[in-house]
Amino acid sequence: MSTIFSKIVSGEIPAYKVAESNDYLAFLDVRPIAKGHVLVIPKEETDYLFDIGDDAYMGMWMFAKIVAQGIKKAIPCDRVGVAVVGLEVAHAHIHLVPINQISDLNFEKPKLEFSEEDMLAISEEIREAISKVTHG
Numbered sequence: 001m002s003t004i005f006s007k008i009v010s011g012e013i014p015a016y017k018v019a020e021s022n023d024y025l026a027f028l029d030v031r032p033i034a035k036g037h038v039l040v041i042p043k044e045e046t047d048y049l050f051d052i053g054d055d056a057y058m059g060m061w062m063f064a065k066i067v068a069q070g071i072k073k074a075i076p077c078d079r080v081g082v083a084v085v086g087l088e089v090a091h092a093h094i095h096l097v098p099i100n101q102i103s104d105l106n107f108e109k110p111k112l113e114f115s116e117e118d119m120l121a122i123s124e125e126i127r128e129a130i131s132k133v134t135h136g
Helices: 006-010 054-074 117-133
Strands: 017-020 022-027 037-040 078-082 096-100
Touching: 006 022, 006 037, 017 054, 017 078, 017 117, 022 054, 022 117, 037 054, 054 096, 054 117
Parallel strands: none
Antiparallel strands: 017 022, 022 037, 037 096, 078 096
16 A cells, blocks of 8 residues: 555655655655654655664664754754654654744644745755755
């Protein structure tokens, strides 16, 4: 079964990408709980995070670390919070969310809506910040 995330990886569904490698993809959540809320996924579809092979699992977290460093540079926040819920889409993913207090990481609060123009601008800001993190 192909998830919405697999369709993003294959290009069937567009996404506001912020980083990509051969094995992983990071893109803006289209139903974010904060400005700059990013999802990090393995390109290979695996339902449950803890079913991913060890090397791919560690690689995903290293990729997420770089993305989080870019988010922190691009979006004013105290920290980039991390959450793995795993119930929304049957494709392992990590939420990276700019936060200033613990309640900012509440997935039950109303989702934010940004215009396409805003989403493009946010994704570009994060992409540029990641580029600075990885290329000095």
